[in-house]
Amino acid sequence: MTRVCVLAALSSVVLSCASATGFASGGSALACDVGPALKRYGGSEWLVYSCDDSKSVVVVAASGNPAAPFFFVLSPDSAGIDLYGEGKGAKEATKPAFDELEKVTASDLPMLVSEAQKKAAPAEGAGP
Numbered sequence: 001m002t003r004v005c006v007l008a009a010l011s012s013v014v015l016s017c018a019s020a021t022g023f024a025s026g027g028s029a030l031a032c033d034v035g036p037a038l039k040r041y042g043g044s045e046w047l048v049y050s051c052d053d054s055k056s057v058v059v060v061a062a063s064g065n066p067a068a069p070f071f072f073v074l075s076p077d078s079a080g081i082d083l084y085g086e087g088k089g090a091k092e093a094t095k096p097a098f099d100e101l102e103k104v105t106a107s108d109l110p111m112l113v114s115e116a117q118k119k120a121a122p123a124e125g126a127g128p
Helices: 091-101 109-118
Strands: 002-009 013-020 030-032 034-041 044-050 057-061 070-077 080-087
Touching: 034 057, 034 091, 034 109, 044 091, 044 109, 057 091, 057 109, 070 091, 070 109, 080 091
Parallel strands: 002 030
Antiparallel strands: 002 013, 034 044, 044 057, 057 070, 070 080
């Protein structure tokens, strides 16, 4: 069992950890706090954060999204993509997003990782 640590942006920044099976190997923890890229899934806004394995992403319901509080984790596995979701948001908002995220392929996932990484704040002290 792997622990996935999610940086969730709701009305304030909250650090939440959830147990999930099937993400990464070896039972290590993933830190998913790089980004976010703003995307629309199921007609609502979601924040996409890249994880420190540079292969997985966490998709967090944005502020004002009726799915909040809710997040999904997308991670590569031997069959393609493993999709896991958890939260207490309105099912009417989470289900359409799940249906859309379920269509993400193994070749789509690196693009989501890259989008989130491009939105990451520059390191302190980094200059032109």
